[in-house]
Amino acid sequence: MESSLADGLSGLRIGYVPYSDSLDRPGDRRRFVFYAKKRGIEFEIADPEKDYDLVVLSARADISRWSRYAKGKVVYDLIDSYLAIPRTDFKGLFRGVFKFLSGQSRYLQLDYWKAISGMCARADAVVCSTEEQRRDIQKYCTNAHIILDAHTSVTRTIKVDYSVESDRPFRLVWEGLPHTLGSLELIAPVLEKLREQYPIEMHIVTDREYFRYMGQYGKASTIETVQRFLPEVRFHEWTEADCADIICSCDLAVIPLSLIDPFAAGKPENKLLLFWRMAMPVVTSASPAYARAMRAAGLNYTAIDQAGWLIMIEQLLGDEAARRQAGTLGRAYADSEFSEASLLARWDTVFSSIGFSFGQQNLFAGD
Template structure:
């Protein structure tokens, strides 16, 4: 496709385009690979195509009258009940934080309206796609690129004097570690467990600007032998490579987390690290497709699955390699790029019609 004929606008999560994973792991990286020219979009300008992220003010962009809209909706907001308290307050929170100009309390309904306006809605799981289809007929599933964060995968699977577990994510998701607090404490009575947390050293608990919190203090309440590493693109691979087992506990009672995609498992696998994870649909599907059995349904299974990896170097190695081979085959940079290519083939068809 000749992209040079298209004037493309992009509404980013962060204006610098390089600090938010939802930018550099998705459209921004695709544009770099294909040499696509685009600009940070402005509402008063006319574009052939606008790619909108979850950082956009959808109370405004849904009324955009020009061009084709691609909505990159990677979180499963439509899976949450429209009457859920958090869902009802999210619109107010975005207004108070200055992220939305218009006050709309029901964020679920704001998302629905944006999907209706969009020509294409990109999502990240089958479950999410099913929720979007009533509002948009073109809903491809595209996962993240990991080009900028996967460097020099792990090769040494021998344990030293410590068992290094690693968790990576946003500080707002740290609470999910409480789900495996008891298994971690039990394991620490038998093994020298060291938990490595890769996130921000500080964060705001409310609206992204209030309640400054020290991450180390929060994680010490869950497990006391913990080291917090500042998350950066430059150092994340170094930290993960030095660890033995990755853990991904997920709160499956909350639909926004229950229907998360498998991006995190794929990242750890590409880094050559075995993963133990919660039983949510995307994780269970991915583990099954890779012929691995490290999904946990309760505290007992968390303890057993982690311990089985602690006790066997060969199991850690085989689980890591099986995951890595699967991730690199099915979710390689080329495979993800082809999916974005398919999106722009649809754009070409829509432009002609």
């Protein structure tokens, strides 16, 4: 980390529980690690046996241990909708057992909903990513804050050319982590139908390999996985250096997700904002967060079913001006409402709410 500390940090011991000790996972570099670098905050990888003035926990933290931590202030960065998962959900029922057996949890927590809510109750502040999440979390911790991801290291290219040359196919693009690839199966029939009338290509930008289970078991090939339901895809390995160039060389981004899965439907608009920062036109599923963001940007490219997806893609496929407008309005919204300064200010508010002054006072204390 940077050697100089922000005012008032001298002598503080700060710990962080990351997604990866290398701090290279998106959940690290786009969230607390981004903030710490910008504010000149030094921290170490946290050990629950040590004393800290402040600990920041990612969703990878062993909450069976950290929920018992009594040595300092705790900020819990809970960006996914675990509390919205139905009690009958199979994965939810066994998540605590799997985490214990895989060594991700030291202590067995059979009721993982209770474990999550208990961690929220222990935390001095919880950071989440949607209005729906915050309402669920506030039942256990009233000091809950909404903060979305920082994308400045990725969005190095801005789309300016929305034309489609007559001698090439129309390019759709999807970007994300491999374990969410299954969402593309939702629009596979739509793509098949479109190919009956139009030359189209489906590009995916993600990691080459991934683990199917618990993030560490069942190594699988991303290409083999996606080709089971989308045999015709163009694969690009995700790298920070050229991710934006690949995306901006395409014509339309897609973000399908299951609206009947509370965990998936509870996702924040992070991915939509990532595309919009590059001025990419986007069609999304009509989840609460995506629908809100589209309305706020003055756009309406959301779909609730395959028929809606077909209509939206076909509309933008044939209208260069509409694609340009969608990209331009999306970028304007992302830049005005989620600037780097505003993201830093929101993190400042989280820490000031528990007695730490890491940056200038900001206008988001009421969020």
